[in-house]
Amino acid sequence: MSKAGDGAAAGQPLLRIEDLQKKFGDLEVLCGVSLNVARGEKVSIIGPSGSGKTTLLRCINYLEKPSAGHIYIDGTLIGEKKSGDRFIHLTDRELARERQEIGFVFQRFNLFPHLTALGNVTVAPMRVLNLSREAAEARGRDMLQKVGLSHKADEYPERLSGGQQQRVAIARVLAMQPKLMLFDEATSALDPELIGEVLRVMRQLAEEGATMVIVTHEIQFASEVSDRVIFMDQGRIVEQGLSREVLFKPKEARTREFLKHIQDR
Amino acid sequence: MTFFQILEKNGWYFFTTLLSGWPATLTVASGALVFALIFGLVIALMRISTWRLLRWPATAYLEFFRGTPALVQLFVIYFGFPDWGFQPSPLQAAIIGLGMNGAAYISEIYRAGIESIHRGQMEAALSLGMTPIKAMQHIILPQAIRTMLPPMTNFSIVLLKDTAIVFSIGVLEVMALARQLVTETLTSAPIYLMAGAMYLCVTIPMARLAARLERQRQAWQ
Ligand SMILES: Nc1ncnc2c1ncn2[C@@H]1O[C@H](COP(=O)(O)OP(=O)(O)OP(=O)(O)O)[C@@H](O)[C@H]1O
Ligand SMILES: [Mg+2]
Numbered sequence: 001m002s003k004a005g006d007g008a009a010a011g012q013p014l015l016r017i018e019d020l021q022k023k024f025g026d027l028e029v030l031c032g033v034s035l036n037v038a039r040g041e042k043v044s045i046i047g048p049s050g051s052g053k054t055t056l057l058r059c060i061n062y063l064e065k066p067s068a069g070h071i072y073i074d075g076t077l078i079g080e081k082k083s084g085d086r087f088i089h090l091t092d093r094e095l096a097r098e099r100q101e102i103g104f105v106f107q108r109f110n111l112f113p114h115l116t117a118l119g120n121v122t123v124a125p126m127r128v129l130n131l132s133r134e135a136a137e138a139r140g141r142d143m144l145q146k147v148g149l150s151h152k153a154d155e156y157p158e159r160l161s162g163g164q165q166q167r168v169a170i171a172r173v174l175a176m177q178p179k180l181m182l183f184d185e186a187t188s189a190l191d192p193e194l195i196g197e198v199l200r201v202m203r204q205l206a207e208e209g210a211t212m213v214i215v216t217h218e219i220q221f222a223s224e225v226s227d228r229v230i231f232m233d234q235g236r237i238v239e240q241g242l243s244r245e246v247l248f249k250p251k252e253a254r255t256r257e258f259l260k261h262i263q264d265r
Numbered sequence: 266m267t268f269f270q271i272l273e274k275n276g277w278y279f280f281t282t283l284l285s286g287w288p289a290t291l292t293v294a295s296g297a298l299v300f301a302l303i304f305g306l307v308i309a310l311m312r313i314s315t316w317r318l319l320r321w322p323a324t325a326y327l328e329f330f331r332g333t334p335a336l337v338q339l340f341v342i343y344f345g346f347p348d349w350g351f352q353p354s355p356l357q358a359a360i361i362g363l364g365m366n367g368a369a370y371i372s373e374i375y376r377a378g379i380e381s382i383h384r385g386q387m388e389a390a391l392s393l394g395m396t397p398i399k400a401m402q403h404i405i406l407p408q409a410i411r412t413m414l415p416p417m418t419n420f421s422i423v424l425l426k427d428t429a430i431v432f433s434i435g436v437l438e439v440m441a442l443a444r445q446l447v448t449e450t451l452t453s454a455p456i457y458l459m460a461g462a463m464y465l466c467v468t469i470p471m472a473r474l475a476a477r478l479e480r481q482r483q484a485w486q
Binding site: 063093096097100106111112114123124128169 | 393
């Protein structure tokens with residue numbers, strides 16, 4: 001696995017985003033976002049609908065190609081490489097290798113419906129990391145246990161509740177042992193009574209030292225788990241700081257307005 | 266002689282003669298199907314590629330093979346290829362011709378199947394570090410196959426019937442033998458009807474299979 005940059009990694013952030021811009025046609029969705037995330041840090045991103053939170057996460061693992069700006073993980077450029085002083089796009093194979101290190105948890109789970117829970121968790125270790133079936137299943141069962149779903153290993157996704165599906169999706173990401181995990185509103189497609197079980201798993205990962213970027217509307221959860229909170233609006237970071245301060249003593253009027261709006265719901 | 270008298274007198278002869286054309290018919294049909302399944306997937310993947318240099322030739326291919334008669338394509342391959350230094354046997358030309366033609370149709374079945382799978386599936390596969398090819402292989406195609414199976418079966422029926430045109434380049438399949446019998450015995454209706462009945466014996470079960478696959482697919486969803 002590519003660990004380029006590890007040597008120099010001690011002092012530098014795990015994730016570095018430099019002046020990221022993204023346009024869809026004429027629509028400017030990200031207008032210059034810069035952000036550093038340290039190893040082991042938990043950063044929550046909040047903001048109104050359409051502010052570009054999902055787009056930011058999708059750019060980080062290059063599901064969306066940025067219009068400008070650069071992303072580094074452990075000092076390695078994501079999605080592109082430098083040739084002289086020009087940036088050129090990576091090949092599919094090179095990009096795939098970089099994505100192994102970035103886990104993405106989707107709002108709508110995106111489990112593979114033709115595979116069992118265990119199949120979902122083992123397919124990437126087998127097909128990407130080339131682990132043997134035995135090794136992949138041993139790892140997969142560990143991960144399912146971690147999310148409390150050992151007993152559902154042989155169930156197909158359609159027979160699982162939303163909360164269980166999302167926990168399988170988290171196990172699927174964990175089985176790749178990523179350096180960085182991205183959560184895009186992991187609980188907002190869930191019925192209220194199922195949110196707790198997913199947040200519990202995320203909290204546990206946080207306590208184990210994972211590096212996490214979490215887009216969420218769960219203010220309480222964000223305040224407890226994250227070291228830092230970022231408020232985004234209209235494609236910009238409007239305010240960021242320690243979670244207590246941004247969430248409970250926001251400086252910007254727009255942040256206050258948004259938090260009030262969310263609490264009224 | 267009446268229709269039935271002819272059948273009584275020559276029916277068995279007709280039947281065994283026509284039957285001897287089935288190995289060729291089935292060879293052409295299955296050979297062309299395998300060709301079309303493989304080549305059609307390549308065309309489909311080129312068509313959905315984000316790379317214009319792949320998309321464009323695939324679209325041109327599709328337009329050409331869907332927009333011109335299969336008979337013309339067959340003649341180009343059988344009579345035209347020798348001019349470029351390759352002389353296919355009638356059987357080879359038939360398999361290549363119907364295969365290339367079939368690939369155009371089958372590529373659209375693949376494409377519809379692939380596009381019926383939610384975008385999130387490909388994204389999840391990519392985010393786990395799969396290349397687009399691996400994601401197709403392990404995530405998208407295994408799911409798309411459910412959608413594709415009924416139209417693929419229907420297409421196989423069409424292909425089997427279309428093999429009847431390859432008599433024109435000298436493949437001794439069912440239709441070619443039927444024509445020989447007609448010239449030989451100067452009767453036509455009983456022979457052609459018998460040939461038609463033989464095709465039905467194969468296509469009706471296939472059509473029922475397609476219908477069953479279709480019902481199952483709906484039940485799963
Ligand atoms: N593929 C796309 N094509 C065109 N516009 C897009 C695309 N994806 C997102 N957008 C637009 O970009 C803007 C930001 O979308 P994004 O999904 O990043 O917002 P968000 O902050 O995640 O919102 P939400 O809280 O509703 O999830 C929206 O106006 C959206 O319509
Ligand atoms: Mg979003």
